Amino acid sequence: MTITILGNNSALPAYDRHPTAQIVTVDSEVLLIDCGEGTQMQMQLYGQKWRKLNHIFISHLHGDHYFGLPGLINSMSLLGRTQPLNLYAPIALKSIIEQMMLAADSQLNYLLHFHPLNVGEATLLVENKAFSVKSFPVEHRIDCHGFLIEEKSHGLKLLPEKCREYQIPAYFYQRIKDGEDYERNDGFTVKSEWVTTPALPGKKYAYTADTRYTESFLPHIIHSDLLYHESTYLDAEAEKAAQRFHSTSKQAALIAKAAGVKKLLLGHFSSKYKDLQPFQEEATEIFSNVYVTKEGESYEI
Amino acid sequence: MTITILGNNSALPAYDRHPTAQIVTVDSEVLLIDCGEGTQMQMQLYGQKWRKLNHIFISHLHGDHYFGLPGLINSMSLLGRTQPLNLYAPIALKSIIEQMMLAADSQLNYLLHFHPLNVGEATLLVENKAFSVKSFPVEHRIDCHGFLIEEKSHGLKLLPEKCREYQIPAYFYQRIKDGEDYERNDGFTVKSEWVTTPALPGKKYAYTADTRYTESFLPHIIHSDLLYHESTYLDAEAEKAAQRFHSTSKQAALIAKAAGVKKLLLGHFSSKYKDLQPFQEEATEIFSNVYVTKEGESYEI
Numbered sequence: 189m190t191i192t193i194l195g196n197n198s199a200l201p202a203y204d205r206h207p208t209a210q211i212v213t214v215d216s217e218v219l220l221i222d223c224g225e226g227t228q229m230q231m232q233l234y235g236q237k238w239r240k241l242n243h244i245f246i247s248h249l250h251g252d253h254y255f256g257l258p259g260l261i262n263s264m265s266l267l268g269r270t271q272p273l274n275l276y277a278p279i280a281l282k283s284i285i286e287q288m289m290l291a292a293d294s295q296l297n298y299l300l301h302f303h304p305l306n307v308g309e310a311t312l313l314v315e316n317k318a319f320s321v322k323s324f325p326v327e328h329r330i331d332c333h334g335f336l337i338e339e340k341s342h343g344l345k346l347l348p349e350k351c352r353e354y355q356i357p358a359y360f361y362q363r364i365k366d367g368e369d370y371e372r373n374d375g376f377t378v379k380s381e382w383v384t385t386p387a388l389p390g391k392k393y394a395y396t397a398d399t400r401y402t403e404s405f406l407p408h409i410i411h412s413d414l415l416y417h418e419s420t421y422l423d424a425e426a427e428k429a430a431q432r433f434h435s436t437s438k439q440a441a442l443i444a445k446a447a448g449v450k451k452l453l454l455g456h457f458s459s460k461y462k463d464l465q466p467f468q469e470e471a472t473e474i475f476s477n478v479y480v481t482k483e484g485e486s487y488e489i
Numbered sequence: 490m491t492i493t494i495l496g497n498n499s500a501l502p503a504y505d506r507h508p509t510a511q512i513v514t515v516d517s518e519v520l521l522i523d524c525g526e527g528t529q530m531q532m533q534l535y536g537q538k539w540r541k542l543n544h545i546f547i548s549h550l551h552g553d554h555y556f557g558l559p560g561l562i563n564s565m566s567l568l569g570r571t572q573p574l575n576l577y578a579p580i581a582l583k584s585i586i587e588q589m590m591l592a593a594d595s596q597l598n599y600l601l602h603f604h605p606l607n608v609g610e611a612t613l614l615v616e617n618k619a620f621s622v623k624s625f626p627v628e629h630r631i632d633c634h635g636f637l638i639e640e641k642s643h644g645l646k647l648l649p650e651k652c653r654e655y656q657i658p659a660y661f662y663q664r665i666k667d668g669e670d671y672e673r674n675d676g677f678t679v680k681s682e683w684v685t686t687p688a689l690p691g692k693k694y695a696y697t698a699d700t701r702y703t704e705s706f707l708p709h710i711i712h713s714d715l716l717y718h719e720s721t722y723l724d725a726e727a728e729k730a731a732q733r734f735h736s737t738s739k740q741a742a743l744i745a746k747a748a749g750v751k752k753l754l755l756g757h758f759s760s761k762y763k764d765l766q767p768f769q770e771e772a773t774e775i776f777s778n779v780y781v782t783k784e785g786e787s788y789e790i
Contacts, residue, residue, distance in 0.1 A: 291579070292551050
């Protein structure tokens, strides 16, 4: 699972930092989380392919999180997209997009499935063999949702030498991995757990979107491998952060620590800060495995 | 009068070319014509100051001409704008913007005056001492408007030596320029036309927005100093251009010639063309003073 940052600035683009957007690649799929202005250009710039993009998640309807969406949706249609696209967002966005299409007297060349996010509730949005995506409520000035992406664990892992030792034919390997025992011709039953090890748990990535400091969503993000928590302000502006329903880097670190995550990514920096090093320093006092994200960079779990 | 190109690509951003937007500086004011996605970033990049921007003109509601507007409007508010902004656009845009503000539970910190453009009619949009702006209908798949910006001529121009010769006192100079005759103490009347020359006519800039080839708007753009005419396609794609209500570079040149303009700027190039040199070549066969515009460049009248 890889997270690629296309934009991590808050509200206003500045210092060549673009508004929020990130790509998560999981299994062979591409997911887009938030879509600030310029995201389609950022996708081009950083070689992100829209053909594998089937799910777009918009956390809330402040413009810096979705003003790039109309352009991206449009461009994919012009570039020949025919496969359906799933869009998960607060309900008001549906009408905005419909009005834009109407004003342009245009239709998309593919089906756009709009899935409204439930206000104040955690919701399962995507579930398939490879991964699931859930939304969970966070605390912002308007209805806002974080997202949890969880890879499914891959069943049992085969031990080839053991399989040979117990003379299990190759055609039965998948059934062994699915947990079935093998009955040999001589009547001897080979138990699946003798020739397998438990699969590694699937990777978990949690994205908090915009939120003030709160432990309310801790249960949803507990033990994530990677957590992206907004840190709009430094500690000196903690009061402003609280008023504006944002967080500081210290607060992001406190959440990372309380949730027992492995690694913390910081983003959504206010344009008032040119140098982002202090974010790293303030967070590290509380949680050591922390990175100040940089546009264009990828973080692999 | 200066025209600065912020973006001149059609429909899709490509090859580092951004969708349509241009700044016209006239008198000490800044006008923005069209506002494709990324325009606020382009304004930052090319040092264009929004504090002098009081008028934004949107030609039509295909997204590549206005998807950057919500972000720009928003950012100016966040950056402290308090002076009113005038927005001239097709009526459907008003509701789209209102819905976005509602969804964000936001208000701008300045007044946004929305002036709907009249469908199928030429309209005087701005008139002041220094310049005027008119919209005129063009022929596109949806309601679309070109714009004509006309500097006012600066009254009469004084001839200082003649004024001294006729012994006109300095305090009377402005009145002479305003066309008043001067009555000397000795009873002799000095006629204003003896000591002035007619002012130079004000400069005229015409922008066609998106249009197929048509002479219907010629009367509005006649004798412009500078004409920006879309040339989405090369001559080989003339049929596609007609179907899609666009123009070729040759057609742009024909219009420039028929309108007797001084200089032609070409823009709104389809993303299918990487090399734009052929646009220059094809247009030059018909009209010699032609430039293929380049993002970031300014053209002075």
